[in-house]
Amino acid sequence: MVAFPSVERTPDGHRLVVDRTVDADPETVWTLLTDTEHWPDWGPSVSAVRSGERVIEAGTTGDVQVAGGPWVPFEIETCADRRWTWRVAKIPATGHRVEPVADGQARVVFEIPLLAAGYAVVCERALDRIATLAETAQ
16 A cells, blocks of 8 residues: 655755555565666656666766656665665666565655655655566466
């Protein structure tokens, strides 16, 4: 179930947060979020990814094709403790994190810059896709 967006204090300041608890272990969800080959599977705004690294880490760079349109550069800023953030076209973009909830469940969280609040709808769709992918991968 998707919760209503809320505002939380994150390491990057206040962000709008959309989240969902999925019936999958945190490691399965984290793998989906950090494997660039899976980004088009769950990211409604990502059609394709080009990167020298399949699994991201801090400093990973590449390009994402935005919704079948232009290719834009990205750089992963942070990637630790099941949380990663990035810049897309040098602009701070969504943060992503996975938290254990209960045995066999994980909370998937998108942290959205307040000025990009309209992107919450896209993130909610991504959460639906992540839940389906993670739950069928179990």
